[in-house]
Amino acid sequence: MKKVLWFRRDLRVHDSMLLAIEGEVLPIFIFDTNILNALEKNDKRVSFIFEQVLKLKTDLKALGLDLALFYGTPLEVFTCLKTLGVSEVYASVDYDSYAKERDAKIAEMLSFHSLNDCYLFEPNEVLKKDGSPYLVFTPYYRACQALYTKFYALEYNKAEQSLVNFDCNALWCIQDGVKTALHVKLESIGFASLHVNILSPEKALEIFTCKVDAYAEKRDFLDEDATSHLSVHLRFGTISIREVVRFLVYLKQQGHATEPFFRQLIFREFYAYLLFHFPKLAWENYKYAPPISNDEDAYTRFISAQTGYPLIDAAVTELLTTGLMHNRARMVVGSFFTKHLMLPWQKGEAFFAKYLLDYDASANILSWQWCAGTGIDPQPYFRIFNPYAQSLKFDREADYIKRFLPQLHDIPASCLHKETYLMSHDITGYPKPLIGHESARKRFLSEFSRTH
Numbered sequence: 001m002k003k004v005l006w007f008r009r010d011l012r013v014h015d016s017m018l019l020a021i022e023g024e025v026l027p028i029f030i031f032d033t034n035i036l037n038a039l040e041k042n043d044k045r046v047s048f049i050f051e052q053v054l055k056l057k058t059d060l061k062a063l064g065l066d067l068a069l070f071y072g073t074p075l076e077v078f079t080c081l082k083t084l085g086v087s088e089v090y091a092s093v094d095y096d097s098y099a100k101e102r103d104a105k106i107a108e109m110l111s112f113h114s115l116n117d118c119y120l121f122e123p124n125e126v127l128k129k130d131g132s133p134y135l136v137f138t139p140y141y142r143a144c145q146a147l148y149t150k151f152y153a154l155e156y157n158k159a160e161q162s163l164v165n166f167d168c169n170a171l172w173c174i175q176d177g178v179k180t181a182l183h184v185k186l187e188s189i190g191f192a193s194l195h196v197n198i199l200s201p202e203k204a205l206e207i208f209t210c211k212v213d214a215y216a217e218k219r220d221f222l223d224e225d226a227t228s229h230l231s232v233h234l235r236f237g238t239i240s241i242r243e244v245v246r247f248l249v250y251l252k253q254q255g256h257a258t259e260p261f262f263r264q265l266i267f268r269e270f271y272a273y274l275l276f277h278f279p280k281l282a283w284e285n286y287k288y289a290p291p292i293s294n295d296e297d298a299y300t301r302f303i304s305a306q307t308g309y310p311l312i313d314a315a316v317t318e319l320l321t322t323g324l325m326h327n328r329a330r331m332v333v334g335s336f337f338t339k340h341l342m343l344p345w346q347k348g349e350a351f352f353a354k355y356l357l358d359y360d361a362s363a364n365i366l367s368w369q370w371c372a373g374t375g376i377d378p379q380p381y382f383r384i385f386n387p388y389a390q391s392l393k394f395d396r397e398a399d400y401i402k403r404f405l406p407q408l409h410d411i412p413a414s415c416l417h418k419e420t421y422l423m424s425h426d427i428t429g430y431p432k433p434l435i436g437h438e439s440a441r442k443r444f445l446s447e448f449s450r451t452h
């Protein structure tokens, strides 16, 4: 029986559930036109994925296998693969709405096996006594801790596999039932090949060994490099979640403090879990509808890093130039966008989705709903971060602000945390704050009480 191993969010050979499936197999990767057609041609994520796919192909060859590459819709690709006598598909889970619909369609054509290779726990494994899903993180976290045994982090070894006879030397474009061979390069599918500066997972883990003890204390500081930088690798599965956990277990045995970091990994699980159980969260508020202004000018100033709030503009510049944003900055930006500017969280979520290298539907959507106060277990609606107080606390010397906003280089750090200074001084190349913090806070709260 010929089996397709469909690599998607698991672009690695080490500790791979797909490679633990025995038999005659065809590993594949699909450059999905349903997704790619909506992206700009210089999207850095496509370059990153392409690079990882080529690495995966090389690593599979070293194991006596190969990777067949396709460009088209999954439906067309599987229609074509069916003609080769393929009868089964194995793929790791994906919980966003497009992925669920896509997999359901493929499951109508072929026997489809979902593997829980992106997360430690399956969504239906961690439930309350009455069988319903947890809605609050802390009890969910405790339930995960109670459930966890070393078996959850065991490494998957490669099974006996032989390769289905298929020409893996081309990138196969499948369109309207016609199969065309393309050169295996990014330009073949119309995308620019860009350099993406991401630490390898091995290097990221090695460096994190020196950071883990101070993680809880320093992770919020914008000018400290205190976090793991694993999000992109966890997103695309270039490292296995089980390997990260085994690494933590090892560090714990060496006497390191690993619990705060483990908690963040469980946050990742919790958000995927919530999106699985409540798919409407992708577009609907769970708690209430927040007040909305739909101020286009404010949105334009926000996305071009011109709000006049140094921390917000530095964070947006970080996103636009690196494809990443510090977690504390994401939290303050999300609050500012939804509360100071009263813009819909869905619009902020879409802006992040366009630029984040680690974009993950569940983490992004649920985090935006958290910031807006609209989600399950969110930040209360009346908690409104003061961006000046946040930068004073987490970027006292304004190193982060000045790194991304060089036009503020000569302004003393203390002035960049003071609205009175920013409102009353002309700074070359930098605008005045588009709205005062206190008036924005009062506007949001009064609009909230007027509408609820």
Ligand SMILES: Cc1cc2nc3c(=O)[nH]c(=O)nc-3n(C[C@H](O)[C@H](O)[C@H](O)COP(=O)(O)OP(=O)(O)OC[C@H]3O[C@@H](n4cnc5c(N)ncnc54)[C@H](O)[C@@H]3O)c2cc1C
Pocket: 219, 227, 228, 229, 230, 231, 232, 234, 235, 264, 265, 267, 268, 269, 271, 325, 326, 327, 328, 330, 331, 334, 352, 356, 358, 359, 360, 361, 363, 364, 365, 367, 368, 371
């Ligand atoms: C508005 C907003 C949007 C976000 N969008 C995304 C997103 O699209 N993709 C994404 O991976 N993370 C997202 N996050 C969570 C977090 O900001 C990033 O995971 C983190 O900054 C990545 O850096 P790191 O790998 O060094 O994190 P570390 O601090 O080293 O954390 C380790 C891992 O834990 C997970 N993690 C950490 N914090 C969170 C969190 N709050 N929620 C879920 N998982 C978490 C990530 O997989 C991360 O790689 C978002 C947070 C906010 C507030």
